[in-house]
Amino acid sequence: MDPLSEVLALLKPRSYITAGFDAGGQWALELDDLAGRIKCYAVVQGSCWLTVGGAAPVPVPEGACFVLPTGRTAVIGSAPGVTPARSSVVLDPDRSGEVVTYNGGGDVYLVGSRFEAGSPHVELLLRDLPPLMLVETSGDRARLRWSIELMMEEFREPRPGSALMVQQLAHMMLVQALRLALAAPARDDVGWFAALADPRLHAALAAMHADPGRAWTVRDLATVAGMSRSTFAERFRARAGETPIAYLARWRMMLAADRLRSGDDTIARIAGSLGYESEHAFNTAFKRIMGTPPRRYAAALGGRDAVRGHQ
Incomplete structure (x- = not known):
């Protein structure tokens, strides 16, 4: 999509x-x-x-x-x-x-x-x-x-x-x-919607959304956008209000939260699909962005399978 x-x-x-x-x-x-x-x-x-x-x-x-x-x-x-x-x-x-x-x-x-x-x-x-x-x-x-x-x-x-x-x-x-x-976006708008309105940034956002588990670098995304690394990084931050990698991490955590809510996946499986080499690294990122560890988040929502962690 x-x-x-x-x-x-x-x-x-x-x-x-x-x-x-x-x-x-x-x-x-x-x-x-x-x-x-x-x-x-x-x-x-x-x-x-x-x-x-x-x-x-x-x-x-x-x-x-x-x-x-x-x-x-x-x-x-x-x-x-x-x-x-x-x-x-x-x-x-x-x-x-x-x-x-x-x-x-x-x-x-x-x-x-x-x-x-x-x-x-x-x-x-x-x-x-x-x-x-x-x-x-x-x-x-x-x-x-x-x-x-x-x-x-x-x-x-x-x-x-x-x-x-x-x-x-x-x-x-x-x-x-x-x-x-x-x-027809307003020039002073800032956020993911404003970035989406920029055709070049849209291409980079579409790439991240299409493959959120890939180990994207700013250079990779700049290439997708058809821009130099420095120009892309500056433009993305100005329009989105955050760096490309920060956006990617936040989007990954929202995807993870949705899957934890459904309770159909283990934490380890979710972590691997989103590009994290270890469950510990995923747990750290999730807590930093979502404010609570993934297991506690899943437990609060009744995500039974995810709460069990490894399967």
Whole structure:
């Protein structure tokens, strides 16, 4: 798989609630339910404003799609400065697959979903993402528009299987929005997503993801990227916020954590598949990056086979 697909597979995003939202008049909601979650919505009628983590308010025009991936508190409303109500109090979390009308409706209409991440190390994966990704659905964004239009159709005319249909469409909408965000990254973004948006760094990341157990050196990765060693190392650190080898080690540990969680492999087998010559070296790296020894991590998650170590 490509790096973005692998990260999403590791996150295990599950559409927790998918709904339409129809608001009217002066209104604002504090989205206080974002911890460990991803929100992806499109404005199909009207416009609104978003304020994320205390930053300046950002206008969201009709036809735009936004992703809130970092868990920071956000406020969405008809205009900046409107006193917000808490969404966790106002909105019913059990109304997935329906259209929620707020403050009379009629002025702005959104469709989208809130995703629960099934990974226990979700914070490690989400913390480096931009706090807000805003993309247009006009022009050549046909796939994203198609997902949104089909979702609206399912809300307007529910049919057998509509609940499953809108959840699948929500996943497609999320991936398409992330693709478009990768195609037009902000210059000052830093993290694995920003590095993935750089075509040359993308090649190096894809190589690491394709063969995480290989004894990669910075020179090897620079060759894959078509750059000199020093230029590659400097560019990778500037965009990713860490060295290539540090990224590789962190990715290996997240893969290891996922396998420990499943309980299907021994620690020794996981260590060997990820390029560690000894279980001791793997244990040391895992504890340094994940904060706890792998055996204890597996035991806490009930990974029986991994806890036994050697088989």
